[in-house]
Structure formats: C-alpha cells, structure tokens
Amino acid sequence: DKAEQNQAPTSKRIAVVVSTLNNPWFVILAETARDRAIELGYETTIFDSQNDPSKEAAHFENIVASGYQAILFNPTDADGSVANVRRAKNANIPVFSMDREINATDVTVSQILSDNYSGAVLIGKEFVKQVGKTGKYVELLGLVGDNNTWNRSKGFHSVVDRYSGLEMVAQQSADFDRAKALEVLESVLQANPDINAVFCGNDAMAMGAYQALAASGKAEQVKVFGFDGADDVVKLIAEGKIAATGMQFPKVMARTAAESADAYINGKRDFPAKTPVGVELVTLDNVAQYSDFGRK
Amino acid sequence: MTSSPDIVLEALDICKSFPGVRALDKVSLTLRKGRLTALLGENGAGKSTLMNIVAGVFKQDSGDVKLAGETVSFNTPREAREAGISMIFQELNLVANLTVAENIYLSREPLNKLGFIDADKMNKDAADLLKQLDLAVEPTTPLSQLRVGQQQIVEIAKAISCKAKVLIMDEPTSAITEHEIEVLFGIINKLKQQGVAIAYITHKLEELVRIGDDAIVMRDGKLISSAPLKDLTRPEIVQMMVGREMKSIASRQSPELGPEVLRVEQLSLKHPQRVNDFVFKNVSFNVHSGEVLGIFGLMGAGRTELLESIFGLHHRQVAGQFFVNGQPVNITSPQDAIKLGLALAPEDRKSEGLVLGMSVQENASLACLAQFGKMGFTDLDAERQLADDIVARFRVKTPSVHQTIRNLSGGNQQKVILGKWLANKPLVLLLDEPTRGIDVNAKDEIYKLIHELAAEGLAVIVVSSELPEVQALTDRVIVLCEGRKTAEFSRTEATEESIMSAALPNGVEKS
Amino acid sequence: MVIAISLLSDSFLTPDNGWNILRQISVNLCLSIGMTLIILSGGIDLSVGAILALAGAVAAGVLKNGIALPMFDILLQFSLAGAVVIGIAVGFMLGWFNGFVITRFRLPPFVATLGMFSIARGLTMLWTGGFPVTGLGEDFSFLGTGAVFGMPMPVWITLALVVLFVVITRKTRFGRYLYAVGGNERAARLTGINVNSIKIWVYALGGALAGVAGLLVTARLDSAQPNAGLGYELDAIAAVVIGGTSLSGGRGTIMGTVLGCLIIGVLNNGLFLLNVSPFWQQVIKGLIILIAVAIDRINANDQER
Amino acid sequence: MVIAISLLSDSFLTPDNGWNILRQISVNLCLSIGMTLIILSGGIDLSVGAILALAGAVAAGVLKNGIALPMFDILLQFSLAGAVVIGIAVGFMLGWFNGFVITRFRLPPFVATLGMFSIARGLTMLWTGGFPVTGLGEDFSFLGTGAVFGMPMPVWITLALVVLFVVITRKTRFGRYLYAVGGNERAARLTGINVNSIKIWVYALGGALAGVAGLLVTARLDSAQPNAGLGYELDAIAAVVIGGTSLSGGRGTIMGTVLGCLIIGVLNNGLFLLNVSPFWQQVIKGLIILIAVAIDRINANDQER
Numbered sequence A: 001d002k003a004e005q006n007q008a009p010t011s012k013r014i015a016v017v018v019s020t021l022n023n024p025w026f027v028i029l030a031e032t033a034r035d036r037a038i039e040l041g042y043e044t045t046i047f048d049s050q051n052d053p054s055k056e057a058a059h060f061e062n063i064v065a066s067g068y069q070a071i072l073f074n075p076t077d078a079d080g081s082v083a084n085v086r087r088a089k090n091a092n093i094p095v096f097s098m099d100r101e102i103n104a105t106d107v108t109v110s111q112i113l114s115d116n117y118s119g120a121v122l123i124g125k126e127f128v129k130q131v132g133k134t135g136k137y138v139e140l141l142g143l144v145g146d147n148n149t150w151n152r153s154k155g156f157h158s159v160v161d162r163y164s165g166l167e168m169v170a171q172q173s174a175d176f177d178r179a180k181a182l183e184v185l186e187s188v189l190q191a192n193p194d195i196n197a198v199f200c201g202n203d204a205m206a207m208g209a210y211q212a213l214a215a216s217g218k219a220e221q222v223k224v225f226g227f228d229g230a231d232d233v234v235k236l237i238a239e240g241k242i243a244a245t246g247m248q249f250p251k252v253m254a255r256t257a258a259e260s261a262d263a264y265i266n267g268k269r270d271f272p273a274k275t276p277v278g279v280e281l282v283t284l285d286n287v288a289q290y291s292d293f294g295r296k
Numbered sequence B: 001m002t003s004s005p006d007i008v009l010e011a012l013d014i015c016k017s018f019p020g021v022r023a024l025d026k027v028s029l030t031l032r033k034g035r036l037t038a039l040l041g042e043n044g045a046g047k048s049t050l051m052n053i054v055a056g057v058f059k060q061d062s063g064d065v066k067l068a069g070e071t072v073s074f075n076t077p078r079e080a081r082e083a084g085i086s087m088i089f090q091e092l093n094l095v096a097n098l099t100v101a102e103n104i105y106l107s108r109e110p111l112n113k114l115g116f117i118d119a120d121k122m123n124k125d126a127a128d129l130l131k132q133l134d135l136a137v138e139p140t141t142p143l144s145q146l147r148v149g150q151q152q153i154v155e156i157a158k159a160i161s162c163k164a165k166v167l168i169m170d171e172p173t174s175a176i177t178e179h180e181i182e183v184l185f186g187i188i189n190k191l192k193q194q195g196v197a198i199a200y201i202t203h204k205l206e207e208l209v210r211i212g213d214d215a216i217v218m219r220d221g222k223l224i225s226s227a228p229l230k231d232l233t234r235p236e237i238v239q240m241m242v243g244r245e246m247k248s249i250a251s252r253q254s255p256e257l258g259p260e261v262l263r264v265e266q267l268s269l270k271h272p273q274r275v276n277d278f279v280f281k282n283v284s285f286n287v288h289s290g291e292v293l294g295i296f297g298l299m300g301a302g303r304t305e306l307l308e309s310i311f312g313l314h315h316r317q318v319a320g321q322f323f324v325n326g327q328p329v330n331i332t333s334p335q336d337a338i339k340l341g342l343a344l345a346p347e348d349r350k351s352e353g354l355v356l357g358m359s360v361q362e363n364a365s366l367a368c369l370a371q372f373g374k375m376g377f378t379d380l381d382a383e384r385q386l387a388d389d390i391v392a393r394f395r396v397k398t399p400s401v402h403q404t405i406r407n408l409s410g411g412n413q414q415k416v417i418l419g420k421w422l423a424n425k426p427l428v429l430l431l432d433e434p435t436r437g438i439d440v441n442a443k444d445e446i447y448k449l450i451h452e453l454a455a456e457g458l459a460v461i462v463v464s465s466e467l468p469e470v471q472a473l474t475d476r477v478i479v480l481c482e483g484r485k486t487a488e489f490s491r492t493e494a495t496e497e498s499i500m501s502a503a504l505p506n507g508v509e510k511s
Numbered sequence C, D: 001m002v003i004a005i006s007l008l009s010d011s012f013l014t015p016d017n018g019w020n021i022l023r024q025i026s027v028n029l030c031l032s033i034g035m036t037l038i039i040l041s042g043g044i045d046l047s048v049g050a051i052l053a054l055a056g057a058v059a060a061g062v063l064k065n066g067i068a069l070p071m072f073d074i075l076l077q078f079s080l081a082g083a084v085v086i087g088i089a090v091g092f093m094l095g096w097f098n099g100f101v102i103t104r105f106r107l108p109p110f111v112a113t114l115g116m117f118s119i120a121r122g123l124t125m126l127w128t129g130g131f132p133v134t135g136l137g138e139d140f141s142f143l144g145t146g147a148v149f150g151m152p153m154p155v156w157i158t159l160a161l162v163v164l165f166v167v168i169t170r171k172t173r174f175g176r177y178l179y180a181v182g183g184n185e186r187a188a189r190l191t192g193i194n195v196n197s198i199k200i201w202v203y204a205l206g207g208a209l210a211g212v213a214g215l216l217v218t219a220r221l222d223s224a225q226p227n228a229g230l231g232y233e234l235d236a237i238a239a240v241v242i243g244g245t246s247l248s249g250g251r252g253t254i255m256g257t258v259l260g261c262l263i264i265g266v267l268n269n270g271l272f273l274l275n276v277s278p279f280w281q282q283v284i285k286g287l288i289i290l291i292a293v294a295i296d297r298i299n300a301n302d303q304e305r
C-alpha cells in the first residue's frame, strides 16, 4: 500500500502510543512494551498522547505517514480513539490495544485488556467483607472524562449498592492524582469525620487518601481500597494499613501486545479479538505473592 | 434670556465635582459663530473639564448645555461629534499602531461599494489635509514614527476633517513649533470665516492677539471674567488668573561662572531606521557650573535625543566623548549618568518622568531611595521628610504627599520631577521642554527655580522650542538644525533673528 | 528549522506529511484566529478550550439524540447543518457572555474567561454525564476526515476562515476598530468608537471559532469527548504570540498567527519523526520556542535601531 | 460567601477546618506570592507549576539517592537541610533563567516562561523517569504534615513568607522599585533603576518560591510526583488577580493575594463539604469567581467616582 511504497523501511519499526506518561502506571506499560519490542528486534518509539484523543490522532497520522509495521496502543478513550485506529487499519498497520478497551471490535487485531469492571466487582466484594453491611464511605473518582473511572465505579457499586446499610456520604473526583486526593479527602473528612471506608479509583488516590487519614489520626478507623497495584500501596497492604487493591498487570499486557505484534509481522493472523488480563484482588492475606504491578 | 442668532453653543451654570475636587462651580460659556473664545486660567482651573463636558466625555452634575438654543445631553463623544462638536483633546488621543490616515479617519472611514474600507480614497483625502497643514509625512506612515509635535498636527487634522460647527482646541500648540503654529493660525482664521465657533485653551497668551475674539478667565473652578479680548490687557488677564498681581520675570543677571562640569565632543547618534544617516552628528559643547545653557531648534532637530544620549540611553548607537569635571567618562546607562551627577527631566512628563500610579512622595524619592535607611530598607519617615521639603520648597500644590501624582496638574508634576532630581544633588540638570503645558504663573516659578539652582552652582541645560523662554532663561544658546550644531550665541548675541536663522534649514525662508 | 528537520528525516518533506501537518494544526489555527482577534483588542481568553468541548458535545448530542422538550412532548431532531449551526451558536453565546461580563462589570478578561473556563467545563460534564457522545455518522465525520480535491476538509475550513479573517482585520471597519481599541482604548472611545460593542463582538467571534474548532475535533474523532480541548487555550495563545502579536494589544496579524501555528505544528511533527524521546521532546520544544522567538526579536531590534 | 457556606454546613466553621483550609492553600499561596511580585513588575510566569515539580523531584532525589559524580567516583549524600537548599536553589536558578531570557533577549514573559514550562516538565520526567520518588523519611514529611504549637508546618512556612514579602514589598527599596518598574518601566529606567536586574531578581524569587512550594507538596505527599503542580500556574494567577493585583503591573499587594488564595481555598473546601457533585462544582466555582470579582469591581468603582 501507499505508506509502504513511499517509505521502504530501513529497519523494522514498532510504535508505542500511550494515553499519557503523566502517571507511572502508564510509564511502566509503555516502557515495558518498548523494551520487549526492542528485544524482539524492532526499532521502537513511544508516542505520548497526553490524554488527548486529538493528539493521539496526530500521532496516528504521523505513524501512518512514516511507515511503522505495528502499533502497540493504549487508547486515550474507548470511543474517541476508534477513528484513529481505523485510520491505521486502513493503512494496513496492525494495532494491538493494551489495558483500555476501545468500543469497536473490527479495527484492532487484538485487545489485551485489563478487566476493570470485574476487578472492581472483586474490590466491591472485599469491601463488603471487610467493612461489613453497614457503614459510611467515600468514593474518590478518577478523571471524570475517563471510562476506566466509570467502569471501576460501576463494578464497585454493582456489589456495594445491594447493601442499603452502606451509605456513600460523598463522591468526589480527584483526577487519579495523589495530591488532589489528599486535599479532597481532607475536606470531605471535615464534613464526615465518622466514615468507615474510602474507595479510590486508583492507587495514587488511595495513597493520597491514606495520607489524609494518617494525618488526622483516622488511619486505623477508616479502611482504604485502591486499584492498580502500585508499589507503595502493595507495601502498605503488607503493613496492614491499606485494605486492598485490584492488581493490574501492565507488564504482562505490554509484553503480550509486543509479542503478538511480532507474531503478526511474522505472518500469524488468528488472534483472539480480546485477551482479558484479569485483575486480581490483593489483600493482607495474599500480598506476599505480589510486587508492584505484578506477581513476584 | 436673550438668545442672539450668532450664538452657537451655550454652557450655563455648569457644576462638576471629582472626588475631593470641585472642578467647576457654576461656570458659563458662550461660543459664537465665526468667533474664537479663549479659555484662560492656571493649571487645574477647570478649562479641560468644561470642554470635556461640552464634548460629551463627562456629564455635568448640574447646569445645561445648549446647542443652537436646544438643550442637549451627550452620552458619548460620538454623539457630540454627530451633533457638530469636534474636540482636540489636551492629551494626544491617537492610536500609535495605526497609520496617519487611519488615525485621522478613525470611526469615519470611507467605505467602497462592497462595504470595505476604501483605503485609496482615505489616503488621498488625508494627503490633501496634511498638505493644508503643511505636514510632510506620508498618510501611510505609522503614527508611532511621528514625534509628539507631528502627532499633534495629526490630531488637528482629525478634528478639522469632520467639518464641525463647534471646534474645541485644548492646548493645540503646546507641542508644535513656530512654523506649525503659523499654519494652524491660518487655518483657524479660515474656519472662523466659514462661521465655525471655536473654543481655544492655551497658556500662551501672546497667541491671542493673532486669533482671539472673546475670552473667559477661570480660577479654581469659578468663572472670573467673560469679555471680548479687546477689553482686556495682559496684566489684567494674568492678575485674574492668579488672583494677585504678578511681577514679570526678573531679567537674568550675568552669572558668576564656575569651572566646566560637562563637555561633550563630536557626539553623533545613528538614525534608528536609515542606515548611514544620523539623528545628530558631531555635536560638541560644554557647560559650566552656575550656567544655564539653552539648546534651541525646530521640531525634530534632534534635541531630545541629544539629551537622552548624554544620559546614557542610546549608547550602542552613540559615538563621541564625554568629560565630567574635565575627566573622560563612559556613560552607557542612565545609572552611569546619575552616578556622574547628571539628571534628566524628560520631555514627556507623564510617560517618561513619572510613575503615575504612585504617590507624590514615592515619585519624589524614587531617584534617591538609597539615601534613606540601610540594608535595603527604606526609612519611611525620612522619605516623607524629603517629600515634605520638596512640596514646601517648590510650592507644589497638592492636598498631601500621599496624593497619587496622576491627579496633580502638569506644573506641579514638573516641580516634583525637579525636586526628585535635586534631592540627588546633581552637578548637571538636563531639562527637556520643562514648561510645556504649564501656566504662566507656574512657568515663572520654574524659571525662578532654575535661576536659583544655577546660582547655587548647578549647571543647567534647557531644551526649549519657545524663543522667549530661551531668551529669558539662558546664559548661552546653542542651536541645532537637522542634527547639526549651527550656531552658538552668548546672552547678548542671542536675538530672535539670529537664533531663528540658525535654526532654519538652508533655503527655507520664514515668511 | 524546517531545513534542519528535513535534513534529519526523509519523511518530513513529503506531500503526505505536509497535509498531515496542515490537518493537525487546523484546530489550533481555528482557535488561534479567534485568540488573535481577542488579543489584538487588548484581551485574553482562557475559556476557548472549554468552549470547544461544550460546543462539540452539544452539537454531537443534538445530532444524535435531538432535544427533548418534555413540557410540549416534542422531540426536536436536527439535521447535520442544524447541529453545526447549534455548535457554533453555543460557542458564540458563551463568547458573547465573556464579552458581556468583561464590558459590563469591567472584569479583567483573565478572570472573566477563567470563570467561563470552569463553567463551560462543568456544563460539558453535565451535558454528557462524563461520557463521550459517539457514532455521529459518515456525513459529520467527513468534516473532520474527508478530503475534497485532495485537500482535507479541516484544511479547507480553516483556509476559508483565514481568508475571511484576513479580510475582516484588514479591510473592514470592525477590523480597524479592533486595532484601535487594542492600541489605545481611551483614544478609541474618545474618537467615537463603541468600545464595548467591539469587545463583545470580539469575544463572541472567538467563541464561535472555538465552536467551529469543537466541530472539527468531534468530526475528526467521530466522538465528542467531554475533556476535549484541555490546555488548548495556552497552545492558541502561544501560537498568537509566536506569530508576533503583542499581548498588550493593537499589534499583530492573522498571517503571523498562521505562521505561529505552522511553527508549532512543524515542531511537534518533526520531533516525532526524528524519534526524539517524549521527555526530551518537551525540553527541546521549550528551547526551540525560546530560540525562535529570540531570533525574531533580535531581527526586529536590528531593524528598529 | 463564608457566611453562606457556614449556614449550609456545620463542619465549615470549626477550628480544624480552619487549619485544613490554611494547610491546603499554603502551596498555592507560596506560588502566588512569587506570582504577585512577577505580576507587579509587569510580567507573568507560566512555569511555576513546572518548576515546583522539578524542584520537588530534585530535592527528593538527592535526599534519597544523593548525587553520583562518576568521573570522580564520588557519591554526594545530602542531609535534609542540604536537600531543602538544593530544591530552592533549583527553583531559583530556573527562575533566574526566565528573567535572564526575558531581559537579555526581550522575550515576552508569556513566551519565555511557556518555554520554561516545557523545559522544566521535560527535565522532571528525565530526572524521575516518570516515576514518583517516595519514602523520604519522617523528618522531611514533618515539613508537610507536622504541626508546631498546633499550627501545621506548611502554614508556619507560608506565614513566614507572607510576612517576609509584605515587608519586602512595603519597606524595602527593592519593593519600591518593583512597583516603579511595573508602573512605568521607562520612567523607572530614566530614574536610574536597574530595571533588568530588578526583573531578573523577581523571576528568580518567583522560582525560589516555586521551589519552596515544591518542597511542601513533596513533603506533604511524602512523594515527589513527576506531574506535580499541573495547572497550578493558573490557580496562582487567578489568586493574584482575584486579590486585586492588576495584570498590567504596578498595582496590587501581597495581602490582596492572601485574600485571593483564601477565597479560592474556602470555595474549594466549601463545595466539598457540601458534597456538591463534581460537575456542578466546576460551574458554581466559575460563577462565584465571576461574582466575587464583579462585586469587588463595583465597590472599587463606587469609590473612584
């Protein structure tokens, strides 16, 4: 096709397009994908979409124009990214999405996904187990424009809302950000000093929430639940200070994506449309098996 | 009330207050067809305020304005203009980044059939107008490239181009030279013949002989007199303005000259735009302790830039040598100049001399703040003392030293600037048009001050465009013409004819 | 800069990449044209990115779902053209509100538009519930992804806007007044220009252009994202300033802004093509902006003196 | 506003919540003090948020890992005080660089600091590799979370800075020159003030204060986040402007800025206390900013005329 005719590639190239590098979780994802692709013999570049589907669109255009062989893709948005991927598909560049789903099955070769909803269901169940059937809690949402925010929130509520004794006294956004979570919880605690638990849409917010609680001497009384499996949170779970988190496997997803792309380039064509990578519940009981963002 | 047919505009018992100031207290004014009415009074008497009310800029607190017998009330200057009242404001009201023609026709641009601005017609009309006014600039020149005097002429062009029935001119001649004044007077007389009623504010009483018909004199917001000019003598007018009798400027005695304090040799400044051209070239002169040296020249002769160059402003473009107390020195910035004992009161007080948002006290101490207090802290009491001293010594009219300096009249602002520099105990004082826009009384006070300072041993260099001022003030005059020093006169040689002929470019004859 | 990048990467100077760059700058250019007007008039607008998001979301919403008026039991359906008009109208109205607040209550434009930023972001979230509006149909997508005579639609649209606003700024009274108001507001007022009305129009136009930009973004992605346009106001201001327009008003041109957008676009594109790591990209981009504008300044100063 | 919130929520007017609000505004206040100086001098600084991040990351990095000098085979270890000094010094130097570029090459401050924004963000990513630097020890955390005599450390630190800079702006020559430069740069220059040196100092101080803010953020989170301070520059500018400082320079006070920060802080806190939905929060916040500043304007105008 056109791109390939124009640019007789000097070497084999793979692009890693990541939604943002402003969050270490994605840095791990992107760098693991890159490193694996390099190991497999590709020249590899990371493109940072800065959480903006339009910037992502620009990356895809540039990638198409300069003739990469495959794209390892972490979308900015399930819907907003569809048109971008279609553009690559039309140029015959295979796209393997990682972590986040996109709402179209026909455009990617394969989606290697974190099952956010199910993971949050697991957290919800653990929440009921640890907090009990009555109590007050706060939910800290991630970026309100991000669909993982809502997948996690919905998964969690699908369980917890069945218990009418569990009252959500505040639901606020802290943008997946540690500093914001700290401030939001500080304020929320003023109005609700008697809460029993906090559910956070990711671990950065769980850390911020934990710090707010620790600072006001409520860390013992209030249970914190996170999502991701970040380093600090895993450590605090081991110390019994954070209740649980949903462990995602960014490194597994990234490696799988890179290896699939390599297989595709070498002629393989049958890939499952979706490869869900389960989210595992990490609690004090099983924390020994985990390190940051993965199993030991 | 008798209304005669030649009355075009009447203002009746106008009152207007600003916070803390009663700017107008029952002032009335009548403008007649084909006659020029002068508004006279000291700085702050309320002349501009009255005219701003007539032109729709301010609203009066009470009183009526009648145009052709009808009471009118304008909400904007545009409404006034559409009713036939056009005003040249005291402060330039031009847009620096537009061209000359664009400024003249701003808000009245000619349009072509498509509704777009007809630039060709506009430039052609502007060119005609500029020719009438004898201003030799292209209509397409950006206004920012014109000097203040030329801009003032553009302002005049703008006002007369709307063919108004009433034309108000607030100090139109304060920034232009003899030649332009001639041209302007010609136009004024023509407009009068066409029946235009003119209100004219000026501090240059001698102009009135040439163009004036009637006059009102104001003091502290009150009307003192309203009469035909032929019934008034100059001393009477001045006395009414000031409220007391005034001695005319004491003629300057030949001073005791001290040693030479400043000498410049072969000073040249490259032209900002034109390669290989100079704003001024190879200018040399010196000045002694106790001496007042005048620098005369026509508009654009290069005097302002000469002073600025001495003060270290254009040092990358300047060639030549400076000597202070006989020693060769480098002056590469105003700081250097100040350290060597120089002080400059710039031409444009408001935009260059003062921080308008600061108080009298803060402006007064700005040049010598380092003298008060230690370790970078300012001793506010000492600062206050300084400001009080300046206010007392120079008789600055201000309610308090904490008054924002923007609210002072021009003469009083100028006194603060002088005071600020003197606190620094300079050797040489550079004054660029020190009395522009300043009333007779304040002017006289500033002359006296300058002479006192010289008597105390200061060297003073005064740039002025007013011949009488140069003659009254200075001990020696050098004349610049198109950037060259064309003559140097001692006090006795400095006659009007000799100075003017040195100032005029070759081949130009003055009518 | 262009030369340096082309020497370093063969993919840079290809026609394809040329269209790429133009398509990529079209949204920023759209915002930057409005921002130029606003800055020329002596103001600033921090809300254009937020208005972009709201306009895109509203247009997408009415196109997809219409507007239900429960009290009359009516569902208004909108054609593509209707949705486009509504999107632009939303931008226009919010911009108009900016101008109204700035002139009526004399709020500093910085504060007024910062307030609007927050309001429009919130309204977008309320309108969309935080979810993108997707599946807007081929016709609408065509605006963002189609091409006519080989030239991408967004480029056609922005080209038309550039021409329109070059004419407006250079040939019309409105354009002239814009410069006058920004250059010397007092003089403009005393000369009889209705300064407030000019300002309100300027912000309203800036808003309408943000509406157009919102349509372009939405059409390109076939999806209205609730957090679209985050930070775009700074990109637009940067393009305007790099293009030589003075932030204090009265001086600058639309063509300068086009150049500013091109510089930024070429820079972004070139750094990717050169395979610079994303972290270094930021450092280099910052340095190049500094150097580009510094060179511009040095040249300007040489001419001035 | 305070009254309205207290009527609506009992938790608002408690001493605890008072400390809470003060602790929360301390970072913004720190940046805003610097921003006040910069705006008073007639400039603007878009890089303070980015400088905050870099300063925090560098301080955390040297505290945790020291600096390795491979060519001398030395590992420099840093005490807490050393790390604090280094953090502030990093801020100071970047700010100095801003001032240098602005005065030496006459870049518009907007562009120069936008360039620095990008550079400092990139450097932060390069320094941290995109990962937070965590586990900085009790002593360091104490700066952010501890309290002395019941008053939180960040509040002590910012209080000291407020006092210091109130004195500097009101009592020192430097402060006076600041107002003069911002009020009329040319007149200041003609009066013999070294305008360039004042400006460089102003930006350097702004940078140093961003460094302090970076330390506070890092200490409070016990972690230097690479993306710390995103968007904080706008919050700081907003606080300064809401506090009555004119963006054109020369007019304003530190105490006004303190008030501006308080208004924003009370607003944020109150909206959380009332558990307003995040979507509505943005709308309400925008409206309240508009209304607060409009009322301020109306009062000011009443006094003026």
Ligand SMILES: Nc1ncnc2c1ncn2[C@@H]1O[C@H](COP(=O)(O)OP(=O)(O)OP(=O)(O)O)[C@@H](O)[C@H]1O
Binding pocket: B018, B019, B021, B022, B023, B041, B042, B043, B044, B045, B046, B047, B048, B049, B050, B090, B407, B408, B409, B410, B411, B439
């Ligand atoms: N906008 C204003 N706000 C406050 N006070 C003002 C304002 N304009 C003028 N004044 C005051 O009103 C009085 C009259 O001022 P006005 O400008 O009319 O004087 P003027 O006779 O034109 O003086 P000059 O010869 O210096 O131009 C002065 O005391 C002045 O300080």
Ligand SMILES: Nc1ncnc2c1ncn2[C@@H]1O[C@H](COP(=O)(O)OP(=O)(O)OP(=O)(O)O)[C@@H](O)[C@H]1O
Binding pocket: B144, B145, B146, B147, B148, B149, B272, B273, B279, B297, B298, B299, B300, B301, B302, B303, B304, B305, B306, B347, B465
């Ligand atoms: N901004 C400028 N742009 C272009 N030329 C200028 C500019 N300013 C001054 N000049 C030129 O410099 C020369 C000297 O101007 P300058 O203002 O020093 O004259 P002056 O004798 O002080 O006149 P004035 O009576 O207006 O004060 C003139 O030839 C003028 O054309």
Ligand SMILES: O[C@@H]1[C@H](O)[C@H](O)CO[C@H]1O
Binding pocket: A023, A025, A099, A100, A142, A148, A176, A201, A202, A203, A204, A227, A228
């Ligand atoms: O899956 C990722 C991570 O959880 C991150 O912390 C926030 O964004 C989500 O999409």
Ligand SMILES: [Mg+2]
Binding pocket: B047, B048, B049, B090, B170
């Ligand atoms: Mg006057």
Ligand SMILES: [Mg+2]
Binding pocket: B303, B304, B305, B347, B432
């Ligand atoms: Mg001059």
